[in-house]
Amino acid sequence: xxxxxxxxxxxxxxxxxxSGEHGWGGSRAEDLLAERFARGGIxxxxxxxxxxxxxxxx
Numbered sequence: 001x002x003x004x005x006x007x008x009x010x011x012x013x014x015x016x017x018x019s020g021e022h023g024w025g026g027s028r029a030e031d032l033l034a035e036r037f038a039r040g041g042i043x044x045x046x047x048x049x050x051x052x053x054x055x056x057x058x
């Protein structure tokens with residue numbers, strides 16, 4: 001049985017933990033994007049376009 005504490009309430013196993021001022025954090029979003037690219041989910045042009053957008057948002 002799992003008990004939730006106020007520090008962990010709402011956090012699902014396998015989901016990213018809450019982070020600082022950028023929501024998930026810029027590097028976390030970039031890591032997820034790179035993973036999609038590496039797995040073939042998006043092509044190189046799409047990867048570069050989305051990466052540029054992420055970096056503009058900082």
